[in-house]
Amino acid sequence: MGNSKLVDKFTMFASKLGNEVHLRSLRDAFATIMPLYILAGLAVLINNTVFQWLLSGDTLTNAQYWGTLIVNGTLNISSLLIAPVIGYMLSQNKGYENPLAAAVISLAALVVMMPNTVTVTPVGAEEGVLVQGALTFGNVGTGAMFAGVIIGIVATEIFVWISSIKRLKINLGDSIPPAVGKSFNVLIPFILVMSGFAIISAVLNNVFHTDLIQIITAMIQEPLRTATTGLAGCIILYSLGNFLWLLGIHQSVIYSSILEPLLIVNMTANMAAYAAGQAIPNIINVAFVPAFGLLGGSGSTICLLIATFLVGRNAATKNVSKMALVPGIFNINEPVIFGYPIVYNVSMLIPFVLTPAMGIIVAYLATSLNFMNRCVVYIPWTTPPLLSGYLATAGDWRAILVQALILVLGVLIYIPFVKINDIVMEKTMASE
């Protein structure tokens, strides 16, 4: 398998994709923001479980204010956080000398695209009123996260491009302190980018009575999100990512650039709904996928390890499995991927791709049949299986049962392929 031209071409394509500067910057940006979301998930969890067990009445409300504040500083300012970070990452990855300026312009451009008049509902009132001079959580929070990404990227691209036009640079000479010189250097690009964005925003508002945030959310984020995070789309993309592991390439090339951001959008919507006591909208999200599709690591390889212990005969693979067990409990499985190996191993192709897909389908069914709650806590992907389901669903013990079922089915899927692999390895060793 390792020598076929098709595989080589696919590897090259995957490498190019992994290197593509926008996708890479997107991954970098989300990696930076992720700790905030994990904290938000923890805060919402504590608000709705621990606090409720220990407190009541006014003390409870006062305590829950803590969680609300954390949600405000994380979920509710998602687009304000992501736009400058992606501006910084993109400009840095493109080799631009002043990534901080790109971050500033991305954030500024984002706010330019927001409407000046917004509707807010006063406390205790039933109807909304129009106010001016306010940024609403609706416009800066999770619903606008994608808009933040797109505006961040576009603003940065235009900014970097204009900055590279030599005729527009203001050069004050060497006797001026570098910081001052830097700020003058970016002056013209700033002016051009901001005015341009403001013109577009004004036209959208005055002529079309809408704003870019609304347009991006409705016409780009929503269709993309429902397509890629729907059951079929998610399984296809996730399986494609898992297939990359068979080529020895980290699935994050596809997962973290395309699928993960949208799964995060789903997750944050769930977390916000949970915090507000509303119905949870999304089954498939960024906690759901690893909890049920990544048991022991990509390919749900803890099932492979167990299958090897049960029926494996090959000394080498049994050895690797023993060594990989402890990290595998924390979903780290590079020792398995490169040591078993999974890489370039046709025998492992089917179970490696099939088991996670099976896990996602089983968990999806369990949730839609109301056997299990939806995931509302953004747990770290290194959370061990069985624990991860419990925590992600904010303490639904049935999730542990679902994970256990998936585990058993996964082992059953892997067993025949472990046997096949044993035979293949024996034959290869005999012929060497």
Next chain:
Amino acid sequence: MKKILLVCNAGMSTSMLVAKMKKAAEAKGADVSIEAKSLSEAKAEISEADIVLLGPQIRYELNNVKKIAGSVPVEAIDMRDYGMMNGEKVLAHAMEVMGA
């Protein structure tokens, strides 16, 4: 003291290899410091390293990292050595490249 920097996606799988390499270094009496970092963290520290080793699963980043590293040698760790967490082999190869 020569500085070896291992890099992978999150810095977690390489940290296991680092532990094995440190053991091997002690046995050899080699004067090296060995660290594992995530890709984003490593970018800041590359200039201080004497060699950068990439986990094979992010070998597509090789050219990128080489650009940032300048004169510091950058290589992707051999897949088999990585899978078997063969600290001795990886250390020996690193020492060879660094000319130590």
